[in-house]
């Protein structure tokens with residue numbers, strides 16, 4: 001039904017926007033490169049006859065009318081921003097797969113009962129401004145537009161000024177509207193489907209997570225003259241907290257996740273005992289109770305390390321998302337679509353956060369996963385097969401059309 | 407004899423070049439700011455009738471003729487570059503103190519028997535290109551001019567192109583010439599003189615050190631989906647090596663030094679398990695034998711940590727400097743100068759590296775230390791009293807004139 005070859009060409013061509021030497025992409029949210037991606041997306045939507053709206057946080061909605069204008073639309077989509085050195089498929093598969101669904105419906109002359117809306121959410125990755133799922137988070141009322149617009153990147157640029165700079169501060173209010181369902185197609189970004197050789201993952205929900213910002217504050221001093229007793233080394237303190245995060249993760253077995261992904265040293269000079277280190281910390285677990293425990297244990301344990309190092313610790317919780325179950329009727333439409341097409345499937349809980357998690361608080365939601373090579377994502381070498389993209393997109397088509405015509 | 411007020415004014419006025427908000431300076435070697443400092447220094451030397459030469463690595467020599475042109479010159483000086491967020495006195499005291507010596511000799515109408523040369527060494531700090539004592543190191547033949555010119559900063563700029571960009575690639579060969587002695591005045595950068603209330607430190611030598619570059623190479627992957635068993639976290643590995651460096655230092659008691667001052671994470675994104683970390687490591691100790699032991703123990707200990715983390719470690723030795731004893735006759739001139747002026751003194755081994763350490767391999771050398779507040783250096787809050795600068799400069803004057811007239 002959908003055209004797998006056309007989908008693949010569209011993925012490859014889109015991946016030229018922000019292409020990196022090792023075959024990945026760098027399309028940081030609200031950057032000039034993101035603008036080029038957005039402009040291309042808008043042009044392709046309009047060429048298909050869709051009407052594009054942009055909301056106040058830059059989320060883009062491309063609408064295809066249904067036979068019954070009074071019915072709530074069926075939503076689907078994902079995100080076009082990427083990690084600083086990210087892969088070609090993380091997010092793009094869901095948006096460009098959605099575009100292929102729209103194209104195929106046009107080709108087939110199908111008009112669905114309910115209208116359809118294809119969405120590109122702003123700043124899903126969170127790597128630039130520190131809040132993943134930002135656009136869907138504002139839309140869902142998880143945090144306010146003002147708070148989001150005031151977030152800054154490491155250069156001090158705010159979300160608000162970045163939106164203005166690329167011309168994507170839209171006029172629509174960023175808040176839930178009446179919608180019938182939301183479907184998101186995404187690569188798994190983990191090893192499970194590949195290991196079990198399942199082309200389709202039926203995503204039943206997503207795990208819980210908590211993100212922090214940490215700053216250790218010691219005192220810059222000369223590496224050659226400052227004796228051990230006089231040191232207040234912010235980096236030694238941060239290093240011990242990094243080790244703590246890893247140990248707390250491993251104490252939870254294979255379901256635990258604990259990561260320090262970002263860290264900046266100041267003054268960052270070879271012969272200076274570091275006076276300040278800023279770093280991120282995050283924990284995840286499928287169980288809310290475990291994330292609650294991690295969130296209770298971590299701050300005092302990190303504080304004891306800082307005390308022992310004679311270093312000050314500032315710890316801020318950025319956000320905490322409980323585990324989210326998806327809507328059984330939507331999940332079932334994914335299951336039925338895959339079954340109809342004869343794909344072998346597996347139920348799976350998402351390890352990554354997705355816009356679908358926030359949208360699910362307002363709109364019945366489900367997700368479709370496809371495998372990726374070695375379970376590798378957030379890596380320039382992230383890779384999938386054309387047939388895997390096609391299968392995922394075909395299931396999305398089935399679920400969307402079934403829902404819109406029910 | 408010297409004018410303490412004039413010296414202080416000159417220190418304060420020079421500190422405006424590259425001044426930072428917290429009262430320090432940022433005058434990274436071979437930067438535009440360094441060029442402004444060099445241009446000012448050259449102009450002030452020429453105004454005093456000195457002849458300025460620049461060698462192939464940018465070291466500057468300002469010569470004052472002696473009565474006997476055949477005698478080898480007496481050298482003195484220090485450096486005008488600074489740490490990224492450094493203090494106003496580290497290096498500047500020795501160069502501007504030297505300028506005050508020249509000025510006072512002019513005022514007093516003194517012509518010394520031997521010629522005098524005041525030196526500004528290039529890149530003493532090492533923070534930009536990774537080799538401290540670079541200009542004096544090339545001059546002393548510790549490393550070749552070609553090797554030095556090929557060193558790069560984090561942006562990939564080479565020393566050679568930075569020299570050209572600021573117009574300080576001189577025509578003189580960078581190598582030892584016939585010289586009678588070298589004296590360097592510097593702040594102690596440590597707590598000893600202040601603690602014992604001694605205005606003058608008679609520096610008998612400097613401690614040994616070894617510097618490394620380390621890279622840990624794991625694999626970028628998604629923080630939410632990558633289970634503990636599949637992680638190759640380059641930052642967790644680096645963190646454990648940072649802890650090792652600190653523990654190896656502390657095992658040596660108060661004489662040990664071990665520091666990781668610089669560290670860069672890649673891709674440095676909150677929700678990505680870091681795939682690569684580049685960082686500096688250095689150890690110091692007054693005893694060569696201890697530095698040899700540290701240099702033997704550290705690589706295999708770091709390698710075991712990397713093996714346990716499933717991460718690759720690349721470790722490169724940048725340089726190793728043995729402990730250096732200064733010349734007894736020059737040290738004695740410092741002792742006599744301080745005694746003549748009635749200053750209470752203390753013999754001291756330098757914790758920091760200084761250009762004097764390399765010069766001492768070719769020319770009889772000694773150093774003079776003055777206290778600094780809280781022993782704090784490589785910090786914007788580094789601070790000294792005008793009287794302390796004056797005392798150090800006066801002792802420099804005595805030692806230089808005594809040597810040149812002997």
Ligand SMILES: NC(=O)NCCC(=O)O
Nearest residue numbers: 124125132352353630677
């Ligand atoms: N899907 C994805 O990579 N989302 C980024 C947010 C997260 O860290 O889970």
Ligand SMILES: NC(=O)NCCC(=O)O
Nearest residue numbers: 224271530531538758759
């Ligand atoms: N004096 C001084 O700070 N030198 C820098 C080289 C070192 O790290 O010791």
